[in-house]
Amino acid sequence: MSADRPASDFGPDLPTRAQIEAMDQADPLLLMRRRFDLPGGLIYLDGNSLGALPRGVAAHLGEVTRQQWGDRLIAGWSEGWMDLPLKTGALIAPLIGADEDEVIACDSTSINLFKLAAAALLARPDRSVILSEEGNFPTDLYMFDGLARLASLAGRPIHLRTVSADHLIDALDEDVALLALTHVNFRTARAHDMANLSAAAHQKGALCLWDLSHSVGAVAVDLHQSGADLAVGCGYKFLNGGPGAPAFLYVAKAMQNKLDNPLAGWMGHRDPFAFAPGYEPAPDIRRFACGTPPILGLSALHQALTLFSEVDLEALFEKGQALCDVFLSLIARHADLCVLSPTKRGARGCHVALAHPDARAITGRLAARGVVVDFRPPDIMRFGFAALYCRYIDAYDAAMILNSECCVSPQALADGGL
C-alpha cells in the first residue's frame, strides 16, 4: 500500500465486496435510503450538487398546490405560509448548532451573503475590508465584490481582500470589517477550523460570516460553540430541498436587533401588513427576510428537512466521514491521480475531490457506467457521499469503476496500488 493511502479500518488488506455489504447491513441509517426516490441502478454521488428527491416531497407539493393554493387561495398566508420561513429555519437549526429563532430560510445563498456582509459593513463603518479566501466559491467572491462596488459609490472605497487559506490569520487587521469564509471548500472539501478563525476575527474587532453550503447536513457544525456571528447555507445540496431550493441564514441572537439589513424588503418589516410607509425592522431574525417567501420551494425544503429529525445526527455525520474513508481506502493511486481532499476525518466535508488530467472525460465515462459525480474545471472530479441515502457498497463500486476507468488493472490494485 502506498504511503499516502489513508488509514482505513480494513488493515493492510483491501475489503471484499461481501465485507462492505456487511457494513451496510449493520448501518443504523440503511433504511433511510428507502425514503428517497432514487432511480434504479444509479450510484448517485452528486448529492453535494443536488440532493436526491425525498419520497414524501412530491406528494406534499401536490397537496400544497392543490389544497393550499388551489382551494384555500389567499387564505393560505394566514394558514401557515407566513410562518414557513421560520418553521423551515427551525428544522435547520439543530444541524448547525443554532437555536430555532436564529435561522430563517429565504432567498438564495448569494442574496443572503450580500445581506449579511452588507450588515457587517454597516456595523463597522470605520473599516473598509472584507477578507475572504482565494478559491472560495465564486458567487461568494462575486457578491462581496459587488457589495464593495456599491458601498464605495460615494467616497472611501471598500475592498474585497482574498488570500490563501494559510494566510488568513496574518491578513486579519484592524481594517477588516468581516471575515467571510466557506466552511468546507467546494473543490477540495477542506474544512476550516471555525472556532479558531472566528476567535481570530473577533480579536481584531471583525465579524465573521460562514458559508455552510457544503457543510450543512453533511458534517457536524456548531455555530454557538465556534463563536460564529453570521452564517448562510444552501438548501439544495445535502438538505435535499430540490433544484434551486431556498437558502437560509443565521444571525447570532445577541446581534439580531443590532444589525441593519439593507435588503430591507417588506417581509423584514415588524408588521408587513400594516403597509407603513417607513421601514421598521422586525426585532428578530425576520428582519433578514426580504420579499414574499417562495412557498412552493419552501414547502419542498421543509418536507425534505423532516428526514433529519428522524435520524441520530451524530451517526449521520459519522457515516458521511466513513463513506469517504471507504472510498479513499479503495481508490488506486497512480501518478496522474491526485487526492485533493484531506484524508483525515474532521478536516474534510462529505465529498472527495480527485484531480486527474482526464477528469472531464473520466466523469463522462463514469456516468455511462451509472456513477454520477461532477466535474469542476480544470481537472477535478468530486465524489459526494450523502449519508442519508448513500451506501458503503456505493462507495466500493464507485471506487472499483473509477479504478478501471483510470486504466488501473485489477492486478495492480490487488498488489496494493500503484
Added chain:
Amino acid sequence: MSADRPASDFGPDLPTRAQIEAMDQADPLLLMRRRFDLPGGLIYLDGNSLGALPRGVAAHLGEVTRQQWGDRLIAGWSEGWMDLPLKTGALIAPLIGADEDEVIACDSTSINLFKLAAAALLARPDRSVILSEEGNFPTDLYMFDGLARLASLAGRPIHLRTVSADHLIDALDEDVALLALTHVNFRTARAHDMANLSAAAHQKGALCLWDLSHSVGAVAVDLHQSGADLAVGCGYKFLNGGPGAPAFLYVAKAMQNKLDNPLAGWMGHRDPFAFAPGYEPAPDIRRFACGTPPILGLSALHQALTLFSEVDLEALFEKGQALCDVFLSLIARHADLCVLSPTKRGARGCHVALAHPDARAITGRLAARGVVVDFRPPDIMRFGFAALYCRYIDAYDAAMILNSECCVSPQALADGGL
C-alpha cells in the same frame, strides 16, 4: 343616479342578472375559466393578491419533481433548468411590450428593485437622489431606502425622495439618478402615464424604473413605446405563478451591457460553470440574475404563463376594464363609501378600491358569503378582476352582496343609488 356614478354601457337602467349572464355567454374568454381549479361557490376577487391555480400547474409540478428532479437529478440543469429563467421571461415579454431577450424571471420583486435601482445609482455616480411616490408599495420604498443607507456608507449621502403623484414632474431635477414608480398603485389602482413620466425623467438625465406588479397580465403595458429603461414585476398576482412565485425584471436592450448589477451572483456571470475567481458579467439580460434559479417556483410560473399565449391580449385587457366598469356601475353610492379608483378606463388597473369606515368588518362579511376580496389598512377594500377567470356575473353578484352588506336596501339601489 348620482353624479359620480361612472359611465356604463347599460344606460340609465341597471342591468338585470340575465343581461349580465348574456355578457358572459358572449365573452370570447369565457372558456379560459375552465383552465383554472377554482373552488366551487366562491367569487374570487383577489387575483391581484394571489392568482388562482391554473389547472395544468399541479400536474406539471409533479412531473418536474418526479421525472426531472427525481429521475434525472443533476442532469436536469443541462436539460432545461438553466434556460428556465429566460424561457419564463420570454413568456412575460409580450405582456409588457418587450422583446424576449429583455426579460428574465428571477428572485423576488424586492430584490429585483434593489438590483436595478443600484445599477442606476452606479450609472449616475454624480447624482444622489432616487425619486419615488408617497403611497408607493412599501417594499419599493423600503428597498430604495436600504439601498440609500448602504450606498451612503462611505461618504456623500444618497437619498430617497418621495412626493405625491401630482408633484413628481416638479420634483425631477438634475440630482435625480432614478425615477422609480409603480405603474398601477396597489391601493387605488390609479395608473401613471408611463410615457409622459419616462420622458420627463430622461429630460433631466435620470433613468426610470417601473414596478409592474399590479399591471402585468392585467392591463396593456408597452415598455418600448413608453420609453421605460427598467422594470420589475410580480409573478404571483395576475400571472398566477403561485404563492411567492419568482418575480421578473426588464432592462432595455441598449442598456443591458452598460449597467452593473451589484448583486453579482454566479448566475449573472458570463460562464457560471467556469467557476472563475473574477466576475465577468454576461453580456445580456442574464447579468441581472443572481443565485441558483428556483426551479420548482419557476416551473409553476412558466406553466401558468402558457395560458396567456392562448388568448387575444387586447381582448383580455379590454375584459379586465369592462369587469371593473360593470362592478363600478352596480355599487350603490352612499356617504360612507368612497370610490378611490379612477372610473375612467385606461387610468386604472384591474382592481377597484373602495374606502369605508367598516372596511375590515365588511371584508369579513363578504368572505362569509363567498366573496373573497382583500382589506388594506386603514379602511380600504380591493376588488380584483382577473379577466382570465373572472366572469361578469362575479362582478354583478359581488356588487349586489356588497350593497347588501353596506346596509343599502334593494329599493334604494333600484332608485338609482343613494
